[in-house]
Each structure stands twice: as structure tokens, then as C-alpha cells.
Amino acid sequence: MNAEVLIDSIISGLLLGLVYGLAAIGLNLIWGVMKVINLSHGAFIALGMFSIWILYTSFGIFPYIGIIMILGLGLVLGIITYFGALHRVIDAPELSTLLATFSVSLIIIGFGTFIFKTNPKALDFSLGGIEAGSIVILGTKVATGVISIIFTVLLYAFLYKTRPGKAIRAVSMNRTAAELMGINSSLILALSFGIGIALAMVAGALIATIFPFTILSGGGYELKSFVICVLGGLGSPIGALVGGITLGLIESVVTLGIQTSFVPVLEFALLVAILVLKPSGLLGGK
């Protein structure tokens, strides 16, 4: 092993981690605001992948423009899903929300399998790359990393600078108090869920620009998202990004030292250990 390999692995881990982070951010936002573990997260990631695939292959829309359309689509779908599947059970014990979101996942995957089968798809699309010795950094990966950062920054600006963003934060801290301020908490919850879903779909679309996928691909990212959220602290959007980068680095750098197939053992063992020892995440204060 030499320095070049190590540097290459760190860069690729970092870029991959940013995508992982974006995939997990929606999950974490929804958890933070609604205290709901969204088991339809993976299904919506897959939906994002197929949306960009349809936009690109059928309508010839440039993927990074398509992402904006998908953001809107995700927002609408998320809000519909909230009122259709979650609104009635939002105050029920977590089992109800777990199963409600899982049933949404079944519905999406069910129709998805019917329409798309489980054939893998890929976007034949390239932005070139940067080369230095044996280090190759792909344009699409860099773009994906940059877009992930942009979306995270935008999300933070939205949460801290805008009126609905502040309302989301208020609702996440204390729903009753938010109601006292005249905030329609149902609308805010729906909005949060919509944003969470929109981010999941955008993440799916971005992943589709770098990796092949099937309708079932979302499941893997959903599980990874759990690990990421726990690493970075459940409920904290920025934590998701940090957790994502941590996971990306673990996957790319640790792989150099151990048998690759042991990485998931490490990841999930870490998930359980952190939950038990430090539930606020690696970064969390308390």
C-alpha cells in the first residue's frame, strides 16, 4: 500500500460519504421533527432513481436540472403521503408510524416492481474526470458531493432563516408551544415530511448518476442511513452529513486493511454500540 492509494481512498470515501449523508438527511429531519422513523425512506430513494432515469432517458433532461424537478415532485409526494398515511397516527405509539411508513414502502415497491421489474438500470452519462497518477476522481462524483453540500446548506438556511423553517424548528422542539404561536402544526409536519422525502428522492437521483440501481436498491441505502443517523446523532440534519462522511471513510479506508466483506459487520455493530453507549451520536453533546 502506498500514499497514492490512501489519498485516493480518502477522497473517494469523502465524496461517497457526502452522498450517503444526503441520503440520510431526510430520514434524520423527519425523525427530528416528527419522531417518526420513516421506513419508506428507501422506497422513495428508489423512486428518485427511477424519476431521474425516466427524465433522462425518455425526455432527455439533463440530470442536474432533473434534480430540481424531482425536488418538487418529492415535496408533493411527501405531503400527500403525510396526509394519507401518517396524519391519523402521528400521536400514536411508534409502532403505528413504523408500520404506516412501511406500508407506504410496500405500495411503492409493489407498483415499482410491477412497472419496472427488478432489472437494473444505469444512466449512461459522464462528466469526465480528474487524473493524477493512479488517482482518478470522477466529475459526476464531485458534482454529487458538491450538490450534497449545497442542499445541506440550503436546508440549514431554510430552517434558520425562513419563516416556515423556523416553524419547523419550533414544532420539532415543542409541538404544543408551536400551536400556541398560531403555527398550524399539521401543515408544518406535512411540510417537514415533504422536505424529508424530497431530499431522499434527490439523493436517489444523485446516486443514480454514479451507480446502477434497481427498484430494490433503496433498501440498502435505508439501512446505511440508519447507521449514518445514529453515528451523527438521531434528529440532527448536519449530523447526517458528518455520519455519512464517517461511514464513507470507514467503507473506503478500513477496507484497505481488512477483508471487505467484514465492513458491514463493523457498521452494524457500531450502530448498536453507539445507540447503547452514546445515543446522541458521536458528535452529540449530551
Place this chain on the structure above:
Amino acid sequence: MKKILVVLLLLSVLLVGCAQQTVQPSATSTPTTQTTPSATSTPSTSAAEKILIGFSESKTGKFNAESKEQTNGFLLWMENVNAEGGIYVKDLGKKVKVSYTSYDDESSGERVQQIYAKLISEDKADFLISPYSSGLTASAAIIAEQYGKVMVATGAASDSIFNKGYQHVFQLYTPSSRYLTSAVDLLQTKFPDAKKVAIVYENSKFAKSVAQATKSYAEEKGLEVVLYEAYEPGTTDFTSFINKIQAANPDAIIGGGHFADGETFAKQIFEKKVKIKLLSLLVAPAVPEFAEIGDAALYVTGPSQWEPQAKYTKEAAQKMGVEFFGPTVEEFVKEYKAKYGYEPGYHAAGGYAAGLILQKAIEDAGTLDSEKVREALENMKVMTFFGYLEFEKGEYYGRQIGHDMVVIQWQESDGQLKKEVVWPETGASSQVIAYDEKY
């Protein structure tokens, strides 16, 4: 709201009613296709009206795509046979038409035994075809064996099913132990300077057994295996893995797993400009969608059970001194295209061949009796559009020993990516090109 509740409740009560019915012998779920009203007595003793073939297919879940192709192939065969009046059964002195019954196994092992038990004891299937994939076939085999029903296994390449003492399971596919050995042969013949191989595989049942066999074969042939490592199913980023491979500096990379990981792996090897003579991957290159990755697919090779360009001809059969049975490759491809609108892949060919081989065995045996048909299969040596087929009689009873893999390579002609058969040399449609020629 109240109304919905009531409706749901009624629905539930109705379902409870249905559920209780399971307990009564009469009512069970109906098969997906309507078959003969009832075949109460065993077919071998009565003048059978129809030959019923039973199998489970994966209409949902991860095997959905492959299984669908397999069924398509089978249905085409059934259509063809029935168009000619059916299979000629000598004992009955007439042709008997074929029908089938199938259920969805959801790509999961849980239901397979239930389905095969139902096919045998309730639907009275005369013969069985395996589910798609080795794992599901292994579960089904126990039931088939227990009731002495012949099961033709297609879409199941594992060797390990066949040293478990089964006497009624016959494999169509080249077993996994020989999946990538042709790639090793190809490498040694065409690139004699290449000495170092990296064998990397997906950590799953199928890929692992292929990799194990390939490793010992490569070492036996005097190649140096410089890296032998697995990656997790569902891996999407191979960057570090490829770094590891590059550090070992191989002349060829052989391995892979299933489609998605294979496609990703190939794409990322290209992106990292890995300099090797041969890249040979399981499953992915043989699938038409592999072309979606564009330039990355160029010069990638992979084993395939069957290709439309395959040269399994009557002349070849004559040369070997065996019978040629069923349609020619061209006929099969043409008919399949006409019926489904696209070129068949090997899963579809396997599905057709499963029916074909049963037909041949029944005609040879001249009866529908399971044991006689089994003997016919045991002694069968036949060339078909799918290739030469023969089954092992020894420790691995029923394992395929006749059929060979072809190696395909994605090459360019007129700016279009096209699959070419590059191995075995006798059936090759084009010469193999070194992988690093593309850079």
C-alpha cells in the same frame, strides 16, 4: 369513517371464513392458470388427457426479471409442442397436450416447499421444473425427491445440490464449478504472457462457489492468484476495492457476482483505467442491459449459458455422433422474437430447454411414468439449440456434464456495442480483444 370500518370488518370476517376453509380438504387457492379439471388417478395408469408440468416462479422479489424470462421460454416451448398436437407417448399410442401450473414463490425460500408439495399432491403435476436460483431449487429438490418426481433444474447452477443423494433432479445449466474455468482457458490460450490473476467475488452463495472452483482451476493451470477476496452484496462503490486490486498488479480480473454489482464494478474499473488483459465477470456482461454503461462495457467478457450466436448445429451433433433434438438456434431466436418482441437471453433459452428435455425424455421413455422418464434422462445424450446435454451418474447424480459455457465479449461494430462469442474457439463469432486496448 364508520362505514370504512364496517367494510373492513366484514372483509376480515370474510377472510376468517376463507381461512377456516383451509381446514376443509375441499377449498384451497386456485392455480394461476386453469388446467385440466382434475386428474385424480395417477397419470401413468390412466389414459392421460394432458401432461401437467408444475413449477414455481418468482413474480416478485429480486429474481423477478430472470424468472420471467425463464417462464417466457417455457411457454414458447409449450405453445410449440401443443401446436403439433402434443408430446407423443408410445404407451398411450397418441400425442398428449401439455399444460402447466405455477405459483409465485416471491423469490424467497419460505414458500417453495409448500408450492411443490401442492403441485405434486394436489395439482397432480406429472413433472416439475425448478424455481429460478440454486437456493430455491435446493428447497424444492427435497420435496421432489421425497415423492419421486422428476424435476428439471434450470436457472440453478450450484454443484452442491447434486451430491446430496437426489435421484430425480437433473441440471441443465453448466454447474458453477465450470462457470469461469473457460475464462481461465481463454486467458491462457490467447494471452500466454498473463500469469497473475485477481479473483474477486460477491459474497453470495452462487458467486462464492464459482470463485472457489475458479481459484483451484487457475492454480492447477499454473496461474498465480494474487488476490482472492469477496465484497458485500449491494456494494456500490468499488474505489478502494479496485485500489487493492491495483496494488496486487494482476494481468486479469475474474469474478463478479450478479448483475448490479457486476455492472458497477465494470464501470468503475474503466473509470479508474485499470490496465489488464482480461476482465471476465459473472452474469452482468451476458445481460443486454450491460450496454447501458457505454464505453465501460467495451471488451468486458463474461460467461454465458447460451447466446443467440451460439453454433449448436445439426452438423455439430452429427460430428459428435449424437441426435439433434428440437428447433435450431435460428428458429428459436426467431420464434421468441416474434412472440415477445426482443432477442432471448440465456434464461429464456434455459426455460425452453427445460421443456424440450422433458419432451425428449418422455418420448424416449414412451410413458409418463416418473421412474422410466428418469432413466431416459439418465441415459440421455442430446444436442439441442441450447447445446449438448448429458447428466452425471456418479456422486453428483443429475449434474450437467455435457453443456459448456460460452464466453462473450462486448465489442464495437459501426459505433454500436455488440455481444460477440469469443470462446470456445470452434463456436466463436469474433476474436477476443485485450481489455486495455480500449484506453
Place this chain on the structure above:
Amino acid sequence: MKDSLKNLTDVSLLWLLAIIAVMAVIPPITNSITMREDIFLILQYIALAASLNIILGFTGYVSFGHIVYYGIGGYVAFALMYFYGIHLIPAMIAGGIVCAIIAYLLGEAVLRLRGAYFAIATIGINEAVKALVNNLEFLGGSAGLFFNFKIYQNYGGAGNAIWLAYYLMAILAIVVITSNYLIKKSKFGLGLMSIREDEDAAIVLGIDTKKYKSLAYMLSAFFPGMVGAIFFFKNGNIEPVNAFHLLKSIEMIFMVVLGGFGTVTGPFVGSLLYERIRGLLLVNPLFKDLHMAVAGIILLLLILFVPSGVIGYLRDKVAILRRYVE
């Protein structure tokens, strides 16, 4: 415990056991293989759902990766039979015991977590164990283990071996349902339910919640371990992807919720209904290609409109049932 034994005469348990027993003897009487396979699956579901009910229904802890115990039990028993030729029955019991021990150890850590945190941790445990077994070469790694058909000769042939598995599953289903009932009727069960309603209040009442939760978790792991042992014995091979299939975990939860969370009859009714709904969806020409989506819609409607499950709903609406249905 004495009290609960006295209550054994209660109608609610008796009719339930009677139905299961009647159901279970039909295949041997009619000698129908199809029915045996159908009912085997239903019995397996009943045993799994009722096991999960102990921790999920009574205690209110959402064990989302509960299938891990089915897989561990299956692997332990399979390995004992495969490597040492041990008979199914002791191997099965060993599988159950190993699961209970693992549940005790893991419980020490994860039972401190509440709500969704616990649910995520159990998913993590399942995935970690699956990934680990995938890498354990002596258990065949990702390829799993595979019986030789000859192994069934020790049981008088494959036919007898499968019947043995069937009877064991029937007995197990009855045992799990009975233990559900005993728990519900006991002081222990009352303690569990107080944890479900308000864990802090339960502590204030002087309930040793730690011990109670641990015991409930061990019990609810013990039975699935044995179920896994029987299933994989009959299946003839075991692989990580089948043994630790997260979707099956969710199926278990679905059955408990469908029938009625925290009731004794619920898991039974839920399993029966679930199996039938699936059976209908799978073969109905209208739904067969969309059965997953239809299942999702049904599940959603259930969660939204009948959250207490079929039994819970009936008990609420039909007063007389309260006396006869537990």
C-alpha cells in the same frame, strides 16, 4: 403461578387450543400433503407471532429485528445436526436455549433503550449478525449449509422427517400460545403491561422493570429459536439471506398487529388471516402482479382505522366476546 394454572380452565384458552389442535390433526387424518404444508406455515406463523407478542404486545417494546432469533436458532440447530449428527429434538432445544442466552446478553444493553431507539437497535443487531454469519467460513459463509438427503434416513426417510417437523411445530405453536396466556394472567404479565403503559410509573410502583423486560425478551427469543430449528431442518438448507430476512420480521409484527396487539388470541387470528390474505392475493389474477402493493394498502388501512387489530376491535364492539376471548 398457581393462580394462573387454576385459570387454565378458562374458556378463552381452551377454545383457542382446541382450534389449533383440530387444525393440526387434519393433515395426518386426511393424509393430505398440501394441507400439511399449508398448515405447517400457519403453525410457524402462529408460533412466531405469539413469541413476538410477549415483547411487542405485552411489554410494548418494538423488536423490529426479531427474526434474528429465528436465524440464530436455525443455525445452531442446523450446525449441531450437520456436524455432529445430533437428533432434531435436542438440537432444537439447544437452538432455543442459545437464543435465550443471547437475548439475555443483548437485552442487558439494548433494553435500556426506549421506543424507536430500541427498534433501530434491533434492526442493527439483525443486520450485524447476518453480516457476521456471512463471513463465518465454518458455517458455510454466504453459501450456507446444505443437508445431504441421507440425513433424513435417521428419521425413517424424508417423509417421516417432514411429519416429525410438522408435529413439533404444532406442539410448539400450542406451547407458545399457552405461555402467552399464562403470562397474561400472571403477575408477571401485569408487570409487563404496566411497563407498556408507562414505564416510569411501573418503576415507581416498585416493579423490577429491568428483570421483567429481560425475562420477556428472553422468552420471546427462546421460541423463535426453536421455530427456526424446525423450519431449516425441513428446508434442508440454511443461508444467511433466508435466516435473517428483515422482511420476515416485519411480517411477524404485521401478524401481531393484524390480530390484536397484546391479546392472546390476536397472534393466532393474525397469523391465520395473514396467511389467507397472502394466499388470496398471490393467486388472484387481478392482484397477483400487484400483491405487494395491495398488501401495503391493506396494512395501511388497518393501521389507520383498526389499530387495535381484529380481536381488539371485536372485543371493543361485541361485549360478549370479552368473556370468551383473551
Place this chain on the structure above:
Amino acid sequence: MLKVEGLESGYGTMQVLWGADLEVKKGTITTVLGPNGAGKSTLLNTIFGLVKPWNGRIILNGEDVTFDPPHDKVEKGLTIVLEGRHLFPSMTVRENLILGAYTDRAMEKLESSLELVYSLFPVLKERAEQMAGTLSGGEQQMLAIARSLMTNPDIVLMDEPSQGLAPKLVMEVFDTITKLKNEGLTILLVEQNVFASLEISDYAYVLNEGRIVLGGTIDEVKDSEEIKKVYLGL
């Protein structure tokens, strides 16, 4: 200004209010007294809409608002200071206050409301950039009241504002309430602290077992046998 007629409500299947009637006149402080468990908090929560009314009518400024959700009532000039404060702990004091002015109605007056609040509670101005969760108990109560003022209300419902505070702070809270009245606000107060609340109120009602058993001007109530028996121990 606010009129409640035959109000019934409860939790699940348990009825708590059994037909409460009361009226709050503009520019006054009205107190609801009653023993523990009489349903005082439920009454306020039902008026505000946090607990759904089962029966009866709530009329605000002549408009029937019985089944309006809470956020709509805020838009119509009603607000509540809940028992237990309900702040946004990881937002700054200033952010808490600004969120108080979330509705369109409140937005218009954001600047003047803020000025008013800072003049009433100078301490909040000093701590404007501090996280709300780090304030002392008394300061948190001030912030809760201040934040409710930010909604630009006509009428403020207050649930036990003095609960859990040191005696000195209790007096401060009651002073504040009087100041609010002087600013022209209408206040409906629920209190355990009978003496202090009677001191500042114009009208009082006595709630017992979910029903209003007595009501009138402060003097009428003070002199009634009922109140003497229950509270004054005479």
C-alpha cells in the same frame, strides 16, 4: 369579548367538563378558581382548542370559534400561556419571541410588540441572544408570557402562571399581569394561588367537578359562603 356556553369536553371516554358557562369582559382580569382536579386546566385547553370540545359554544368577539383549531384562534386574537412554560429550549430568547409573532396578525405588529415586551421585561432584552433553555425558572415564565404577547392577542388565557416559582417571583408575575391589563389586554386566569389572584381580578368564577358553581364580580365572589368555606377556611 369571550363567551363560553355549556362547554363539555374530556379525554378519551372520560368527561371532565360538564357544561361550563362563563363570560370574560373586555379589559378585565377574570379568574377561574377551584380545587385540584376541578377541570380548570381542561377548561382553558378546551377554550383554546388543545382539547377538542364535545358540546357547547365558544364565542370570541361575537364569532363562533368552538371547533376552530388552535392556530386559527391565535389568528383571531386568542392566546394561552400553558402550565409548564413550553418554550423552544434550543432557540434564543429573541428567536422564541419572533416565533411568537408567527401569524399574519402578529407579524404586522412585530416591532411594536417587541418593544412592548422588552419594556415590560427588561431582563429578556439583556438575554436576547441566550438559549431559552438556559434561563432561570422565573425568566422562563417571563419569556412564556412575553412570547404569548408577541402573538398580538386581544385575550390571554393563563394556566397557573405562578406555579413552581419562588414567592418573590410570584409577586412579580402578578404585577406583570396587572401591567398587561393596563396595556389594554383581557386576561382569563386559572390559579391555585387564591389570595393573590383575587387581589388583581375583576371577575371570578368557581369551578367544581366540571361545572361553574359560582360567578360574579370579585366582591360578590369574595363574600360568598362557598368561597369562604372552600378556600378561606372561615
